[in-house]
Every structure is written in C-alpha cells, then in structure tokens.
Amino acid sequence: MSQLESQAPYVDAPPPSSSGLSSRTLTMAVTGILAIVLGGVISLLPAPYAIYAPGPATNVLGKVGPLELITINPPTKSFRPVDGSTLDMTTVSVFGGPGNKVSMLDVLRGWISPTRAVVPVEQVFPPGQTQGEAQAETQAEMSDSQQQATAAGLRLAGYTVPEKITIADVSKGMPAAKVLKADDVITAIDGTKVVDSAHLRATVQKLKPGADVRVTVRRNGTSTELKTTTGSSDGRTVLGVDLKTTYDFPVDVEFATKDVGGPSAGMMFALGIYDLLTEGDLGAGAQIAGTGTIDGAGNVGPIGGIAQKLVGARRAGAKWFIAPQSNCNEVVGHIPAGLHVVSSSNLTQTRDDVEKIATGDGASLPVCKAS
Template sequence: MPDEIDPAAPPADGGPAWFPPAQPAMRSSRRSVVLAVSALVTAVLLGVLVVAPAPYAVDSPGPTKDVLGTDNGTPLITIKGAQTYDPTGQLRLVTVSGTGGPGFPSTVLTVLRGWISRWSVVLPREDLYPEGKSQDEIDQTNQQQMTTSQEDATVAALTELGYAVPATLTVAGTVQGSGADGKLQKGDVITAIDGKAVPTYQDLADVLAAVKPGATITVTVKRGGSSVEVPVVTGKRPDGSAQIGIYIDPTFHPPIDVKISIDNIGGPSAGTMFALGIIDMLTPADEAKGQVIAGTGTISITGDVGPIGGIRQKMAGAVRDGARWFLAPDSNCNEVVGHVPRGLHVAKVSTLHGAREAVAAIGEGKGETLPTCS
C-alpha cells in the first residue's frame, strides 16, 4: 500500500520544484495591499482637488455687518457735532466672498462646491477679473469706491434730514463734443447757474432739473481769481434731464462730522445702508424698532439708489445672519425674482427717501405692505 502523500511536502524523488497553492492568508495580504494603494491614490487625487487651481471665479455669500454696531470693537458710524440716538434694530450691509482673482485662485473643489450650491455662482475668471490687473490694483479700486460711497452716503443722509451741505464744485474736465467742451476749463469752480447761486451739490441738481435739454444756460465760475460767465448749451441725459457736459470733483463741507470705519470690505454697494444708518442715529425715532433689516445698493449724492452685483449671494448671507427683511435696488429686481431665500421678504427701493420710509414701515409692523420685485 503506497505511503500517504503530504500535499504540502515537496516531491521526494528530486523532480521538478513544486510550489504549494496560495493560502487564504496570502490572498488576504494581496487584497490589503491593493486596498492600501487604492486609498493612497484616492487621497492623492483628493489632495489635488483641494489645491489644484481652476480657471473659474466663484462668488458665495459673504459676511454681513450691522452699520449701527461695531467692527472689531470700533463703531462703524461715529457722529460728532449733533445729538445721536441709540437704535434697537439692526441695519446690515451685505457682501460677497469671491475666489479666482489674482493671488486667490479657485480650486477644483471650490468650483465643484460652487456648482452644487444654490447660492454660489461660477463664472469664467476673465468675466470678473480683468487680465493684467494685480490684486493690489483691484483692492485699491475697491477701497476708492468704498471711500467715495461713504462720502456720498453722508451727504445724501444729511440732505435727506434737511441739512445744507456746502460744497466746492470744481470742474474736473468736460465731455468731448458737449456744449461745455472748449468753454469750461479744468479747475473752474461753479458758483451759479443763470444767476442762481449753487452753494451745494443739491442746489446744482435742483437748478438743472428745471432746465430743458438743448437750452442755453449761463454758468458762472471762479477762474484764476476772477468771476467768469460762460454760456453753455445743455445736453440730454439718458433719463431725459438736462446736463452741462462736465465732470465735477466736489469737495464737501458737512456741518456734522460723520466718520465711517470698516475693514476688509470694498466697493460702493454699502452706500444705501450707510446712509440709512446715519439717518437712524440722527433721528429720535427708532425706525427699525428691533427688526433685523439687511440691504444693498449704491447711493448717489442726490439720494438715488443704484444697482449692485451679487444680489443672490447677498440675500442668502442676509438670511444666514438673521435678517427677515431685505432692501433691494429696483434696478436689480430682474435678479431677485425667483431667487429669494425662504423666510426673507424683499422690498424694492429706488431712492434714499423711499428706503427710509421702508425701514420705518418695517419697524411699525407694516413691512408686508411694501412694494416688492415681481
């Protein structure tokens, strides 16, 4: 009877080498290696997604600030030379956080998140950031716009409250081909129109509002220490009103000292909210009465509320930070309709006076009656 053969033993006759079949432990080891390698490759790919730049710009809801509150312990609005009153509500300016600009590239992961998010927008980088501009240049432009916006907000708010804000109206240049071209000069200081003194910018606007486009007006200016009268044929603005055809660099002399302090936020879109904050602090009536009201819009010296960018992201940021009410420029309504976050009521405004009335209506519990975008 032949001996029993141990299947794990090598041949005893010195025949060809024999290898035993793979054991379960070896198969398990190989599987572990494959899984480990796969995990490593996945981790590397995820790492690439996190840091790899993408040729897109992503705008998302940014932080909001209560203009009636503080920023890093400093009041956003400080007023000297007049009685101020403590408010109980909040007036929040809203912002957009963006990536894709010089020095702040969007990653692949950021772009994917932007595409998924309802409140973010992804655009080709060149649509938002001009080629050849550094981040310092962009920041400088944004800061200049913010500074101008704060000055315009101060003048508009004080004018809305009935203060006269004297201004030196200096001609910075003329529009080529206009009636003023070749007649008014850079450095001229406008003092009167058709014999009517214009000591404030609002006075200038009021006088021109009564002039028909195409009419000849007499512009009195100070030039080289002398008073000079210059006849100018007015042009026509897009809205149908008359214009002189000049660029004015006004220097304002407010009767009240208003200082606005805010860091790391640029652009002109907070103008309307700054103006409303100044009004709220200078009036004994508590307009907002505990309500959290957010809003946006540029502001002109004469109190016109203008359009801004990123309103969808700004509405989302407002809701996130507790606002139930939002003031939107009338000219942005086409971007508002169909994109209002749940729990937010949007009131459209076109002037500072209208925005002021909207805040008062919200404080009185009548916010639902305000006109909205439709």
C-alpha cells in the same frame, strides 16, 4: 479578393494569459490612471473666472471689534438705539481675479452651488489690473460711498450740507471741451445757483441737446460766466463733463470699516446715520438688512451680487431686506425662505419702509417684481 489582400498574413489575437493582465486590460488601466492624473492637474490649474459667494452681514448701528462702526461727533448729537434693532449692511465674498486665482475645481463647485455665482473674471476686474490696483479701486469706492452716505443721511435728518461741484474731466468731442476745464467749480447754470449735483443734472436735463447754455464757474478764485452748448449721451442731455463733489459737513461722521470695499453699503450707511441723529429706535427692535448705492441727494442705485447678499442676510437672521428697485429682476427667484424683500429707489422711501416694518405694517410695502 485583390492580390494585395490575398498576400496579407492573417494573425490570430493571442489568447488571454493565465499568468497576468492582457495587454488591452493593462492599456485601459494605464489610460484610466493617466486620465485621473490629468483631471486632477486640470482641476488645480487657474481658471479665468470669479466666484461670488455670500459674505457676512454687519450691523451699521453696532461695533466692529471695540469700535462703533459709525461714530458721530460730538457724541451728544447721537441717539444710539437700545431696543436691539439692526440695520445690516450685506457683502459678497469674491474669489478670483488679481492675486487670487481660482481653480477649475473651485469653478465646478461654484457651478453646482445654489448660493454661488460663477462669472468671467473680466466682468469683475479689468484686464491687466493688479491686486493692488483692485484693492485701491474698491477702497476708493468705499470712501466715496461713505461721503455720499453722510451727505444723504445728514440731509434726511434735517441738516444743511453745502457742497462744491468740481469738474474732474471734460469729454473730448463735446462742445464744453472748448470752454470748460478740469478743476473748474460750477456755481450756476443759466444764472440759477446750483444747489447740489442732483440739481445740476436736473437743470441740464431740462435743456435740449444742442441748446445754448451759460455755465458760471469759479476758476483760480475768480467767478466767470462761460457760454457753451449741450450735448447728448444715451438719449440724455449732458454737458459732457465728469463731476467731483466735496461736502462741508456740519458734524463729523467716522466709519470703522475694515477689509470691505465697494459702494454698495451706501444706503445702509445713510440710514444708520439718520437713525443715530434722530431720537428713538427707527427699527423698533426689527432685524433689517439691505444694500444699494447712494448719492448725496439720497438716490438709491443698483449693486452687484444681490442673490448672494440675500442669502448672507438670511443667514445673519434678518427677516426683512431692502433692495434697490433697479435690482428687482435679479431679486425675483432668489429670495431665501423666511426673508421678505421690499424695493426702494431713494433714502426717504427706505426710511419710511423701516418705520412701517417697525409698526407691523411691512406687508403693505412694495415688493420686487420681474419687469
């Protein structure tokens, strides 16, 4: 033993007190209480997450309060179904984000919930976005969705819907930036009249990147033919412009949507408009739900939160659900019992799917499979 160790006094631990708690027991008790308090405080602190939960499903052929969700004027052109069919638009309730922070306790509950999803808040809301900006963005998306749905629904019902394709912005670094300007209205490509935005994109896609192209635009009321060169983006041929489409509708379509934003109801809006403008009941009494973006040409696009929308649809009583084909990987493994999910990529196919469901031939429809 070293000298230092031999000089160190040896002290026995005090015997347990018969009159109260030992110091060790007291320390453990205090530590436990502090841990509980600290855990409670942490659970209430804001967390950098957003939570997706199943939202309500609303029949686009029905009413929101005293108002029809979709109204077509003049009313004589509308054939409202009477057989009890529903075409339900589905929604997701989002908790978290600007002005609506969630706590760690909420996040923990979301993680263990079989019907909710927890994602980093920046996947839903851009950094620094305010509550007002978020609401304005989702309302703008809803408004554009309704315009696109109206064009698609009317066209499917046989109406001619002229559209004006305006350049909203030109990408810097693209050849077109030297000749095309914001607010130019594109009327022709290489001398061929542009019918709609889908036709414009298809025409450009037929060209190779770097190819010469003649773009006819209306600028300040004057038609001008401009020469430029195509570019490339993600393997696609592009002009390098962002487009803004406005329509000249032959009938007025109004929507009574409230407290709902985003573009994902577009497909069901368009389907509802078609049903209202054509005789008979498209669904023949079936309760069908669905989701998907839409463009004026009737193309159905992907949406977010589809797992929660499937749950919301089943809770509302739907037995059939039409999902965007591009969301199929997220559908597989998340289908509630009693719900049959079919996939669709365009509005014509969606209409045909509903007709088959109405005639009892739904089992033949394409279903979602993992790719």
